[in-house]
Amino acid sequence: MTKEKILKAAINQYSIHNYHGATMKKIADEVNIKPASIYFFYKNKEELFLAAFKWILESHFNYIRNIVDEVSNQSILTIYQTIIQKTIAYHRERQNETNAYISLVNSPPVGIKPFLHDHMQRFDTWMEQTLIGKMQTEYPDISKEKAMRLTKQFLIIMDGLFWEINLYEKEELDKQMEYAISMMACLLREELK
Amino acid sequence: MTKEKILKAAINQYSIHNYHGATMKKIADEVNIKPASIYFFYKNKEELFLAAFKWILESHFNYIRNIVDEVSNQSILTIYQTIIQKTIAYHRERQNETNAYISLVNSPPVGIKPFLHDHMQRFDTWMEQTLIGKMQTEYPDISKEKAMRLTKQFLIIMDGLFWEINLYEKEELDKQMEYAISMMACLLREELK
Amino acid sequence: MTKEKILKAAINQYSIHNYHGATMKKIADEVNIKPASIYFFYKNKEELFLAAFKWILESHFNYIRNIVDEVSNQSILTIYQTIIQKTIAYHRERQNETNAYISLVNSPPVGIKPFLHDHMQRFDTWMEQTLIGKMQTEYPDISKEKAMRLTKQFLIIMDGLFWEINLYEKEELDKQMEYAISMMACLLREELK
Amino acid sequence: MTKEKILKAAINQYSIHNYHGATMKKIADEVNIKPASIYFFYKNKEELFLAAFKWILESHFNYIRNIVDEVSNQSILTIYQTIIQKTIAYHRERQNETNAYISLVNSPPVGIKPFLHDHMQRFDTWMEQTLIGKMQTEYPDISKEKAMRLTKQFLIIMDGLFWEINLYEKEELDKQMEYAISMMACLLREELK
DNA sequence: GATGAATGAGCATTCATTCAT
DNA sequence: GATGAATGAATGCTCATTCAT
Numbered sequence: 001m002t003k004e005k006i007l008k009a010a011i012n013q014y015s016i017h018n019y020h021g022a023t024m025k026k027i028a029d030e031v032n033i034k035p036a037s038i039y040f041f042y043k044n045k046e047e048l049f050l051a052a053f054k055w056i057l058e059s060h061f062n063y064i065r066n067i068v069d070e071v072s073n074q075s076i077l078t079i080y081q082t083i084i085q086k087t088i089a090y091h092r093e094r095q096n097e098t099n100a101y102i103s104l105v106n107s108p109p110v111g112i113k114p115f116l117h118d119h120m121q122r123f124d125t126w127m128e129q130t131l132i133g134k135m136q137t138e139y140p141d142i143s144k145e146k147a148m149r150l151t152k153q154f155l156i157i158m159d160g161l162f163w164e165i166n167l168y169e170k171e172e173l174d175k176q177m178e179y180a181i182s183m184m185a186c187l188l189r190e191e192l193k
Numbered sequence: 194m195t196k197e198k199i200l201k202a203a204i205n206q207y208s209i210h211n212y213h214g215a216t217m218k219k220i221a222d223e224v225n226i227k228p229a230s231i232y233f234f235y236k237n238k239e240e241l242f243l244a245a246f247k248w249i250l251e252s253h254f255n256y257i258r259n260i261v262d263e264v265s266n267q268s269i270l271t272i273y274q275t276i277i278q279k280t281i282a283y284h285r286e287r288q289n290e291t292n293a294y295i296s297l298v299n300s301p302p303v304g305i306k307p308f309l310h311d312h313m314q315r316f317d318t319w320m321e322q323t324l325i326g327k328m329q330t331e332y333p334d335i336s337k338e339k340a341m342r343l344t345k346q347f348l349i350i351m352d353g354l355f356w357e358i359n360l361y362e363k364e365e366l367d368k369q370m371e372y373a374i375s376m377m378a379c380l381l382r383e384e385l386k
Numbered sequence: 387m388t389k390e391k392i393l394k395a396a397i398n399q400y401s402i403h404n405y406h407g408a409t410m411k412k413i414a415d416e417v418n419i420k421p422a423s424i425y426f427f428y429k430n431k432e433e434l435f436l437a438a439f440k441w442i443l444e445s446h447f448n449y450i451r452n453i454v455d456e457v458s459n460q461s462i463l464t465i466y467q468t469i470i471q472k473t474i475a476y477h478r479e480r481q482n483e484t485n486a487y488i489s490l491v492n493s494p495p496v497g498i499k500p501f502l503h504d505h506m507q508r509f510d511t512w513m514e515q516t517l518i519g520k521m522q523t524e525y526p527d528i529s530k531e532k533a534m535r536l537t538k539q540f541l542i543i544m545d546g547l548f549w550e551i552n553l554y555e556k557e558e559l560d561k562q563m564e565y566a567i568s569m570m571a572c573l574l575r576e577e578l579k
Numbered sequence: 580m581t582k583e584k585i586l587k588a589a590i591n592q593y594s595i596h597n598y599h600g601a602t603m604k605k606i607a608d609e610v611n612i613k614p615a616s617i618y619f620f621y622k623n624k625e626e627l628f629l630a631a632f633k634w635i636l637e638s639h640f641n642y643i644r645n646i647v648d649e650v651s652n653q654s655i656l657t658i659y660q661t662i663i664q665k666t667i668a669y670h671r672e673r674q675n676e677t678n679a680y681i682s683l684v685n686s687p688p689v690g691i692k693p694f695l696h697d698h699m700q701r702f703d704t705w706m707e708q709t710l711i712g713k714m715q716t717e718y719p720d721i722s723k724e725k726a727m728r729l730t731k732q733f734l735i736i737m738d739g740l741f742w743e744i745n746l747y748e749k750e751e752l753d754k755q756m757e758y759a760i761s762m763m764a765c766l767l768r769e770e771l772k
Numbered sequence: 773g774a775t776g777a778a779t780g781a782g783c784a785t786t787c788a789t790t791c792a793t
Numbered sequence: 794g795a796t797g798a799a800t801g802a803a804t805g806c807t808c809a810t811t812c813a814t
Contacts, residue, residue, distance in 0.1 A: 018300055020213030024784060037799050045784065103300045106359065107211055107292065120360060153372050160353030166299065167313055179346050186383045187376060217809060228809080230774050238809065404686055406599030410788060421788080423795050431788065485686065492745065493597055493682045506746055539758050546739030552685060553699055565732050569766060576765045581777080603805060616778050624805065786804075
């Protein structure tokens with residue numbers, strides 16, 4: 001219980017101040033314990049943050065996988081739309097985790113890099129293969145190349161929206177989501193011609 | 194001269210270690226002076242980093258403006274393509290500034306946020322108006338709405354590529370750029386129908 | 387049982403790391419219990435170490451007394467020789483206790499000093515009186531002064547060997563023991579002239 | 580200046596509390612500076628103590644070498660006597676250095692051991708060869724073996740007195756010194772017969 | 773312009789100790 | 794008897810900053 005609270009506090013502090021600025025005291029304060037108590041649960045700061053980072057990455061991965069699983073029997077366009085909307089919704093709800101994720105991906109603390117790179121690789125591969133698979137199921141005649149292209153383009157758009165989460169106000173971001181979806185619709189139409 | 198070197202060192206250290214991890218000593222070491230000497234040029238760490246952040250943002254802004262100016266008499270598709278290619282090329286060349294920029298935008302040190310938000314606003318507004326302007330010059334009949342949509346979509350794609358700079362290897366990123374350009378071509382075709 | 391194990395572990399840790407470096411955790415680890423459990427047997431660290439020090443001193447005292455008792459009906463030279471050889475043998479076998487004893491005598495933790503001084507006094511007095519007694523039994527005509535001198539000289543030599551236990555390799559130390567014994571033989575010869 | 584004071588304070592604190600108990604704060608207090616200031620002169624605690632230990636060993640070595648040099652043209656018995664008296668006098672004057680030396684030799688902090696062992700070896704070798712040399716100069720007919728034996732015996736006695744420095748009161752120790760000197764006289768007489 | 777020396781504030785971590793279970 | 798959980802106090806160390814030179 002306390003252990004879990006510490007983990008969440010670490011993520012929150014990390015999302016605000018980054019690794020170096022997230023001090024054991026700030027984390028302890030958030031959990032209403034003393035810094036020394038953290039060491040009963042985690043060997044040191046590094047171990048705590050390794051646990052936190054793993055949690056963030058896995059949680060992000062699992063969430064997106066769940067979304068995809070839930071809409072897997074729908075049309076590809078609906079899949080795109082759902083992934084976009086639910087991902088943004090998820091990250092809006094859990095702003096601090098998202099910020100932590102973004103910081104983590106963009107400027108990972110030295111020592112996490114290899115672990116992170118491996119995770120990103122796995123995530124991307126899974127996402128690509130899943131989306132390409134769905135596409136080929138729905139449009140068996142589509143060439144592998146076209147399916148691949150559309151998927152990669154979708155990923156660019158997803159990354160773009162991700163980047164914008166923290167920069168745009170709610171209404172603007174909603175508009176951006178619409179633009180993103182209409183973009184995918186347009187690209188799909190073209191590809192299927 | 195020394196002042197400028199300090200600024201560059203600050204940016205470099207910031208890009209590697211983030212604000213809290215970028216210490217006056219590390220910066221001084223990079224310039225081959227002692228930490229105390231930095232205070233002859235900058236009142237304190239905050240002022241140094243404020244200067245550094247301004248420099249990064251302006252430098253990024255100016256560069257993109259230059260690109261746009263240079264290709265302003267070309268077709269809108271060429272403009273898109275050039276912005277994409279040159280922006281990526283620029284950021285590849287100056288990895289540390291890019292990293293600093295990305296860190297800065299995604300997890301700005303507390304206290305910089307209002308300044309940063311203002312800058313981003315200005316940049317986005319300028320970018321939008323410029324691109325919409327170009328579009329309307331080339332296609333005087335296009336509706337303002339359509340021009341706006343295409344521009345916003347372009348920005349999503351740009352943001353997506355930006356996010357990917359640090360995550361993808363060179364070859365993959367080149368491929369992503371191609372996909373991005375072909376996307377814009379497709380969207381433009383549709384919009385002009 | 388556990389209480390005794392804790393005592394031995396305390397001595398061992400003390401012999402390795404000295405008082406300040408011998409932590410309750412290290413001691414607990416050695417006994418395969420948790421630090422909190424030590425407090426069931428000993429009120430605090432100080433009490434534990436007081437017990438440990440008493441044990442070390444008494445054990446050392448008793449051992450030497452036993453040696454002396456065993457050879458008490460032999461000639462004084464044999465007594466010297468036996469004390470030298472058995473003392474060294476004993477301390478070689480129980481290196482950690484010896485180290486603890488040496489540390490204790492040479493740099494006692496503040497607070498133990500008076501207790502230690504008292505013990506040393508008692509030990510020396512006993513040793514002197516015993517050896518002087520033996521001498522006078524064997525050589526009834528010897529002056530008290532001569533007996534005293536020889537005894538004191540023997541103690542210097544014993545102390546010298548003691549100091550060398552940790553500094554010399556086995557073979558060298560064996561040689562030193564021989565030298566020590568031949569020294570006592572020489573001194574005795576002279577004294578009896 | 581400050582650097583030197585820190586070194587001396589470190590030695591003093593070490594002599595009282597041993598390595599683990601000699602804290603940077605206690606040392607700083609003794610020099611009337613703040614703990615942080617120590618780090619301007621010494622990289623860390625280990626480096627400070629390495630410097631301190633080297634200083635102690637060298638200072639001890641140099642002092643004894645000077646004594647020996649000063650009396651080198653005197654008779655061997657005078658040499659023994661002078662070494663005994665001056666060594667004890669020196670260590671009485673500088674009690675804390677002596678205590679530090681004793682602690683250091685008997686329970687060296689892990690990491691110093693190899694360095695220390697090497698030093699002791701060199702010191703012993705030098706002492707032996709020097710004394711054997713003097714002996715053979717004064718008594719050219721003496722066998723190497725005899726000279727060696729007497730020297731080693733002298734070292735045992737020296738070690739014994741050393742051990743007793745902290746244990747005996749002034750008057751008792753003076754008496755022990757006398758006994759030691761008369762011992763050497765007796766041994767020498769015998770050896771020359 | 774530059775730095776040697778110093779420091780207050782803060783940080784990660786350790787450690788002896790406590791206490792409810 | 795033993796321990797999980799917690800903590801106050803201290804420890805080694807870093808860092809931004811100051812100031813006299």
